Amino acid sequence: MTELRCTRESCGNALVELGKANNDIVVLSADLAGSTKTDDFAKAFPERFFNMGIAEANMMNTAAGLAVSGKIPFATTFAIFASGRAWEQIRNTIAYGNLNVKIVATHGGISVGPDGASHQGIEDMALMRLIPGMTVLVPCDAVETPKALVAASEYKGPVYVRLARLKIPVITQLTDLFIIGKSNVLREGSDVTIIACGVMVASALTAAETLLKENIKATVINAYSIKPLDTEKIISYARKTGAIVTAEEHLAAGGLGSAVAEVLAQNYPVPMEMVAINDRFGQSGEPDELMKEYHLTADDIVKACLRAVARHR
DSSP states (O other), rough: OOEEEEEEEHHHHHHHHHHOOOOOEEEEEOOOEEEEEEEEHHHHOGGGEEEEOOOOOHHHHHHHHHHHTTTTTEEEHHIIIIIIOOOIIIIIIIITTOOOEEEESBBSSGGGTTTGGGGGGGHHHHHTSEEEEEEOEEEOTTTOOOHHHHHHHHHHSSSEEEEOSSEEESOOOOTTTOTTTEEEEEESSSSSEEEEEEHHHHHHHHHHHGGGGGGGEEEEEEOOEESSSSSSHHEEEEHHOEEEEEEEESSSSSSSSHHHHHHHHHHHHOOOEEEOOOSSOSSHHHOOHHHHHOSSSSSHHHHHHHHHHHHHH
């Protein structure tokens, strides 16, 4: 049986390990340490943990000041508050100054569940991706999450890391590489390429298994680096399979699908389908119910692949 683990819990553990290895690592929380799982860091390094209260904009400005002072700040809160409430501070103070701030946003997507639309960040990847100089990472499981945080800590400049709330399948290996600007091929196929990120990567692998019943062999790419994107690999597999499907727990506008479409349009156009949220807000519900309601299941990826392959043929 596939192991299920929370990326935010893995994040909390990874921050403690980073703190042990580097005294310049500091963590800021917008009064959500229990939910973002940064409370362990607070216990381990109380002098390097700052609870900024429900004041996300102030937290980002404080993180900027710490970065100017030579620290490596990790500012943590929910995706909706990091990307929305503090967007101006991220743009004008952090990114405009190319400051070494790491923004770790948990509770991304509609799988947040019963908290509803006000707490479901479905625009965050687009909002962060369009800021000049911002790096955007979306690890797909609890094994990949610490690698994303290490990569972020070693990178000089602003980084946005998006994590989920719920437990999701562990599908990657400790030996898998995590390099900013790259991606990993998890499965090879010749008929269609599925490019997915975050919680949708596991669904993409399930979809690839189902597609075999239709005699369709799918490549599955884990696009953990949304910006910069692995353009070379996207173009290569567009040439190889002739059809592309993207899958993300995010609005169709501005996210992974948009980024991939830009690459294809400029380099090698092929039939493409997007599995994403289509111009709707979230709502309260259980995660599985919401994923079905918003057409973000493995079956929805299968249907999109069938459409893309039909268009190619």
